[in-house]
Amino acid sequence: MGEKSVDQASLKMLNKAAQEGIETAWDRYEKQQPQCGFGLLGICCRNCNMGPCRIDPFGDEPQEGVCGATADTIAARNLLRMIAAGAAAHSDHGRDIVTTLYETAAGETQGYQIKDEGKLRALAAEFGIPEEGRGKEEIARDLAREAMEEFGMVKGKLQFLNRAPEKRRQLWEKVGITPRGVDREIVEVMHRTHIGVDNDYVNLTLHGVRTALSDGWGGSMFATEFSDVLFGTPQPIKGQSNLGVLKEDQVNIVVHGHEPVLSDMIVQAAREDDLLAAAQEKGANGINVCGMCCTGNEILMRHGVPVAGNFLQQELAVVTGVVDAMVVDVQCIMPALTQVARCYHTKVISTSPKARFPGADHVPFSEQTALDTARKIIMMAIDNFSHRKEELIQIPDEEMEYMAGFSVEAIIKALGGSLDPLLDAIKAGQIKGIAAIVGCNNPKISHDYGHLTLTRELIKNDVLVVQTGCAAIACAKAGLLLPEAADEAGPGLGAVCKALGIPPVLHMGSCVDISRILVTAAAIANALGVDMSDLPAAGAAPEWMSEKAVSIGSYVIGSGIFTVLGTVPPVLGAKKFTELLTQGAQDVLGAAFAVETDPMKAAGLILEHIAAKRKGLGL
Ligand code: BF8
Incomplete structure (x- = not known):
């Protein structure tokens, strides 16, 4: 692995963390080496208490578990x-x-x-x-x-x-x-x-x-x-991204997790005058609510709220020393957060009965008292503002504008009321095809490198890229979600984007919003009178790590769309099963997985696939 991240703000905070003796996911990943070979290959079974069983990957004994499972x-x-x-x-x-x-x-x-x-x-x-x-x-x-x-x-x-x-x-x-x-x-x-x-x-x-x-x-x-x-249904909106969105002179609240039921309410409550006055009384110049991960995507899509970062930046946000509260609900929240927070002044506030964190302050959140609870949480952050440790404060200055909010409705509106201009551009070859680049970060690959490399290579080759999740945040930080990024696109895609005033990479939301991508692909297939598997379209998850991503990849190929995985799924120890996923599925579902850890090569696979599908459609 090369650099831990290609994101300068993250590298600065990793450096600070190292100097201050703070462990991050990268350090813990290092300590896990070498990772268990049986686990990596998917051939250990703990499903009953005759085991645990494992299969010898080199063809020696044992080749079956106690029950006979292969x-x-x-x-x-x-x-x-x-x-x-x-x-x-x-x-x-x-x-x-x-x-x-x-x-x-x-x-x-x-x-x-x-x-x-x-x-x-x-x-x-x-x-x-x-x-x-x-x-x-x-x-x-x-x-x-x-x-x-x-x-x-x-x-x-x-x-x-x-x-x-x-x-x-x-x-x-x-x-x-x-x-x-x-x-x-x-x-x-x-x-x-x-x-x-x-x-x-x-x-x-x-x-x-x-x-x-x-x-x-x-x-x-x-x-x-x-x-x-x-x-509200998202419409194109601009905001700021990366750790530079944290403000030294304001109360910083980072909302992290997934459900907008919590984050949208915090955004709403933070605009109330009396809370602002309370913050000012403590010497702060305002209340700065920022997002992290998918709940960040939910509120940036609808309100243009700044997004502090993606999955691997959650600990690094705390390392800045200016996060007064990290408010979490469910999913992708590292348990390590409370340990990092202990070294600074940050309060980690958990809110869901489904997700408790030892060391966090728990404020139960319920829809019945949502506004009151949101106010209470904001007050806790305000009260914590004065506890900052001056000597530990360092905010990286990296900050980048983004344009997001591309719901299906917003895309159709941007196209002038129907999908036709997009279909025409695809038919004419100005846009060669569409790729959905989604998913997480994973310390197995340099942070953001997979997302950015694949995205840049595809737009350069006139492939329109749609994104969600932590992939979209990676591209926001790199400036790829701005209309000016059309300059990095190939001549066809670039011209279409410039005519419409849209970026070549469209941010469609959080990970559940991959459903928006399904709806778009289905609508295009319906308009062309073909199946989704006939479209010049592909999916990719260059840095995936979560079980949610496994479900996503599986429904994407189940919907007929070829998908490239950038980190290796735990299946390679099972030869026939691997063949089914990467080849056999093609005959049954019209789509299969490919595994390619080099994003440049992944781009090659996607471009080849798109060219073949165009040919199939007679384009
Ligand atoms: O649902 S992309 S790390 S935050 S799992 Fe998690 Fe992966 Fe980020 Fe959102 Ni999605």
């Missing part, structure tokens, strides 16, 4: 459990949003309102809920109730599946992977992967894809669509 069975079962955990995380987030909408419509929450009535009515029409002559609360209650039922749906079809092209739906039926409710599919993963149930790696894989599809076209799509109803 490497393929073991690796497939392990991967399925990763999909289940990832789908559970996304969909539980989605369920919380749906519940908040229901309770808001019933007048039981504090501070929330239905911000996008137009979207609410459009969704009601999609779900066959009468909306004419009815008030928004009434409609929202019916819609939310319908959605809640879909989470556990056993019979019938998920409503959002109708957004997929007819050919794709037929393929799902034929293969037997039309997803039911996400709860149902996840339970079945846990059942099938129990000792002595599903021992056929092919059968297991199909159910894994089915489960992932219930996330992408179910749980995650609910999270996105219902968040838009509650908090």
Whole structure:
């Protein structure tokens, strides 16, 4: 591995952390070396107490676990459990949003309102809920109730599946992977992967894809669509990114995690005059709410709130010495945060009953008292402002403007009301294709290097890039989310972007918002009268690490889109299973995974794939 990061602000803070004796994820990663070979290859099994068992990767004994499970069975079962955990995380987030909408419509929450009535009515029409002559609360209650039922749906079809092209739906039926409710599919993963149930790696894989599809076209799509109803559908907006957004003279509150139910409310409360006055009384010039990771994406998409960084920068934000409160809810929050915070003055404030952190202050957050709780949290940050340790303060000056907010609705608006100009540009070859670059950071690869290298190479070759998650934050910090970045694009894409005033890299939101990418791809396929697998499109997760990313990758190939993984999934010890994922899936789903750790080579694979698909479409 080369430099730990390609982001200068992060390198400065890593340096500071080293001088101050602070351990970060990179140090802990180092201490884990060499990582367990059986784990890396996916061939250890702990699913029953006859084990743990492991398979010899060199072909010697043992080649089976105590029960007789082979490497393929073991690796497939392990991967399925990763999909289940990832789908559970996304969909539980989605369920919380749906519940908040229901309770808001019933007048039981504090501070929330239905911000996008137009979207609410459009969704009601999609779900066959009468909306004419009815008030928004009434409609929202019916819609939310319908959605809640879909989470556990056993019979019938998920409503959002109708957004997929007819050919794709037929393929799902034929293969037997039309997803039911996400709860149902996840339970079945846990059942099938129990000792002595599903021992056929092919059968297991199909159910894994089915489960992932219930996330992408179910749980995650609910999270996105219902968040838009509650908090507003994103429209292009500008803001600032990287650790330089932290301000020495202001109370800095970093909201980190995933659900906008918390972060949007903190943003709202921080604008109240009396809290501002309280901050001024303590000698601060204001209250600076910043985002981190996906909840940062949620609020930057809707309010242009500054984003302090992506996954591997969470500890580094604390190292600046000016974060007065790091407010967290669920997912991707390192338990190490409280230990780093102990060395500075930062208060880590946990809020969810699902996610407690030893050493954190816990302030239970509930939708019923959301505004009061948000105010209380902000007051804790204000009170902590005076506890800063002057000698430990150092804020890197790196700060970069971004343009984000590209919901499907915003993209269509930017195109003048329909997808046609985009389709025309693709047909004419001005835009060669579309790549979705998404996912995390991972100390296995230089921080942000995978995202930036792949993105730059693709836009240079006239591929429009859409992004979410920590990948999008990486590009924000590098200036690639600005219309001026069109200068880095190839002549075709560059000209289209300049004519429309948009960046060549479109930030579409948080990781659940990959559902927006599915909707866009489906709409393009529908407009062309083809399947999603026929499109000159690809997915990539250059620095992925979370189980959510495994679910995402699986529903993306399940939706027919070729996907390149930049860190190696734990499957290589299982030869036939690996072949299924990287080759066999192509025959069944029309798409497969590729694993390529070099982002330049990954770009080559994507460009080749796009060229082949263009040829297939006669373009
Ligand atoms: O859901 S990209 S590190 S923050 S998992 Fe996590 Fe990965 Fe970031 Fe968001 Ni997504």
